[in-house]
Amino acid sequence: VEQEENEYIINEFDGMHSADISTVMEGLSAEDCKYILELLNPSVGADVISEIEDDTRNNFLTLFTPQELSKYMDNTDSDDAADILNDMPVKVREEVLASMNNNEKVQYIIDLLHYEEDCAGGLMAKELVKANINWNVSQCIEEVRRQGQNVDKIYTVYVVDDHDILLGRISMKKLLIANDLTKVADLYEPEIAKVYSYLDEEEVADIMQHYDLEVIPVINVQGRLLGRITIDDVVDVITEQAEKDQQAMSGLSEDVEETDSLIAMARARLPWLIVGMSGGLLGANFLGGFEEELSRIPAMAFFIPLITATGGNVGIQSSTIVVQSLASGGFQGSAMNRYLRVLVIAILNGLTLAALVYGFNMIFSDNHQLAIVVSFALFSVIMIASFMGTITPLVLSKFGINPALASGPFITTCNDLIGLGVYFMVAKALLH
Template structure:
């Protein structure tokens, strides 16, 4: 049915026919056309139709499908959709979801409505979600789900298999069994293959692996993502400060974290100061973009004022003004390249520990080679075009200096921002561009002043 999902996303014919069905309340057509469509694809229809229309066609589908669609909606769309529901109805939908998804959705509701929904949740789910709501959303405790498979270290293989069957009723997917002691302290893990192939008379203590990677409830989400990436885990157990098993985090939760981080850094690098989307309000989009645009304007005014200080040199050799865009563009590009690589490397927590000076020296040699190549290329081009040897030499020396300093600034700025707790992605956007514009002009005109 993937072909059908792709069709309704892309074709105007489907949208027009579906709109007609909504207008005419053709419930049979809507049910038939959506019955085999995946929830994530149904969620994409919310972009095409109004919130009221979306609620209408979603109400025609089974409750479990409605719940999955609700889970797959983006946060802003989900908030608008839930405003059309009573707390009791929201609770009926959330009862179909896992505890972590339920907690994430409840975090988006106003406190009063959240409390009303909690009252109507199934008792077991309410207990699990209440515990999850104690944690902030950006830590392991806020990411984890309470549903998991655990086995006591002294169970027999037969007893363990029987208990897994019981526990699996509340767990949609599981990849391994977590082994605990009498107090629920995490001891290790048990692979399903080892459990199935083991002698029925053995106990879990004889076959489980003590070597297990776990995360603490207070650990930040990006740290969890790095651990799961490093050890290639599809799920990881979560323990509290006493080492007791309290939940697990699966790879789909971590993918969401990585996606959000990438989006945030991309917007930072583009000079957008807060997380926004194109369909957000005009004021929100303006507010997010304006600060760095103002910084760019300030940098441009400073550039103009700075060039005025060298009016005598410009009057003397007007051709030097022709090369200011070249100097500024090269400095900006080199700075962004350097800062982008450092920002990417800083995603690895061991980056600074793995020989920082060695990396900086490598950056220096790369800048030397790039600067030498570009300056020689520009010198040859200027000699051929202008037959001005002195001017060509000035531009080439200035360009070489700009490449070196821009590379240094682009490398050191993310490290400094990271050291003081700021997002290093800030250094890979307008900040570096504006800084290197000023730096490039300074070096260029200073070289002109000395050589003339």
Template sequence: MQFQISEELIEKIKYLVEQRNDEELLLHLEEVHHADIAEILTELDLDDATYIVKLLNSQQTAEALMELEADRRERILENLSPKEIAEELNEMDTDDAADIISELSLELQQDVISEMTDEQHADDIVELLRYDENSAGGLMAKELVRVKENWSVTGCMTEMRKQAENVTRVHSIYVVDDKNKLKGRLSLKDLLTAPSHANISDIYIPSVDYVNVHTDGEEVARIMQKYDLEAIPVVDEMNRLVGRITIDDIVDFIKEEAEKDYQMAAGISEDVEADASIWKLTRARLPWLILGLFGGLGAVYVMKGFDEALSEYVELFFFTPLIAAMAGNVGVQSSAIIVQGLANDNLRGSLFNRLLKEIGLTLINGLALGALVVIFGLIVGMPQLVSFTIALSLMLVIIIAALIGTFVPIILDKQGIDPAIATGPFITTSNDICGIFIFFYLSKTILGF
């Protein structure tokens, strides 16, 4: 039966913590999965959550800490001593431990590393901290199973048993030479069916996909997705095997990148959580709100330049929100598709062909929407010339908005800027101003005011 977290359970745990009834607390929590432990820690206040982390063994809480949101985890770690944090890190894979320790201050990092009992584990963590967190080096774990090409099958089995003790899941077996350079991979089936006197060099598969420590995380994700890999080895500049990236790590990376892009598209300038501080949330949202404010003031200034039109053709005033909304919507739709294509690396063909395709698409959409505006004008008895002007303006605005939404992300990507910023207030604001200007300028040309 699946473990259920209820209000009654949370209240029970709170009561047991308050009473310092460690024996019954352990009875309730010792066999609980680490993901459920993390959910319980989220529901408790900071002091109670810290008490639980200190009470349970590090093997159980280490994985639970990784399941917590970064801000929550950081606050719990602040309540632990360097020795207690080190005990948690000793139970983690090196990639997870490096992620945890990177969230600490430099001074606390040094204190924690000095408290770690496994020196090799500490050295591996320090090595991972050298790499950019979004690179293959920053995503990889040092735990893996490697065998040498000159080993016999019997000797290989003995060595693998020793190495596997420190590896949570053995996805792949990698073959290296005496200088630790990656040579290929070893099939477990081939290993088990090979004669005991055979050498690994006779049975390993020389073809193996791998990435460099400096390969961008998004490229790693693309390669693993394309070739359906559960794990991929990582090599350094000299082609020496230094780690591996597993599917769960890359899924976490993709999730974090998607959340960041979603927030950026919504006009949030930095990665924040729902329970972040008011100051951090304000700092993340305010810059784009200011941009929106200036965009709105710009639109007001544009309309002010056509005040004669608003007095002579009052209908134009009522259609202004429609023009602005359609410009923003079309721009966001176009940019969202392009950003998705850039992220998945499936944007193919020349810019000219994409230009023709986008113009063709927007012409069809613009004609359909313009026709609906003309029909609406006939129904409400609006002058036909005004209806035609609004419909034509809408078509032109849609075309311009689609082109801006298409090419701005491409240009940003070529400049090394995350194109996700193009799908939010940036596109909406620019298209609002541009759309309103086109609307009134075309109206002035046709209606002659």
């Protein structure tokens, strides 16, 4: 790029898929990105801009004037264009819209800018092919020809009445096979899945996954057809949600990536580390109350890591299972049944581990009293951590908080403290 060998670059990128060009550009500086984009034709450039990662895009798009940007936005699908413009200052956004030539697209984008990014309205594109219920097949094909110019992938033709109320759909296969004079009314499938524009994006993903759909129409409360959501956007929603859950489970507080700035990375990690550390300091304070016992039986300290680690592990396991059954549509059966099951599993595993530790201590140590204290405390910690791990994600999800947080550091810290408490209470009760 540095030697600006235009011919070479054009040849290299010619025939390359826009998704691959955008991957290459993610490794380059903002100036180089701009330089390359200007060598591509605007429609390929528009695809590259929609496919490139947000951070890289926001970096190099600031180098363009609004007039230059409008050229690309004319060629971008309305949903991607709205997302891109949403990341820009209001003034730039208005200038870009004012400079665009494709008036239909401008109207589409303005419609879409109303919606929150994480609802069905924020995911949908306005480009689709619709047919009136009173038409026949040849009118329908004429419309596909006309509207098809703007629509990359048609998937299906939506059937609406005179007031744009969504009635059903006709598959491309049926249109292709049907006689030209057949009425749309005789051909269309009236029962189709659809979503309201305000529906949460994760529920949209669930519905499309449940019914194996590659596209779903979006309607408003009156039933008017507003747009459609395609599966590629939903796949991104699913992937993002999985990443968010992983981050919640591992105590990262923002959406960070390894390539983010050092400060952003350090900041994303710090909050939960401080929570964990505060827990540790509370624990230290708590243990301070048992200084006398500890100096009399220093061996008690030996088993602190065992107790806290096991409590943490059991809690994370329990909550992850609940999180996954919340995500996949829920546990069948009563709440009572659920807690009973958790109880039985906790007893089974608690007894196994307590027995193992007791056996170990009987063999390698001669303090039988301590062996009993440790095993009893371990069993109690497993019971409590199972219960906490089960109930926390349920409570979080009831309050609309991501339940995956329940497998994260906050709960581990709580379990550490509870574990210490149980251990020393049991010790105090049994050793006095």
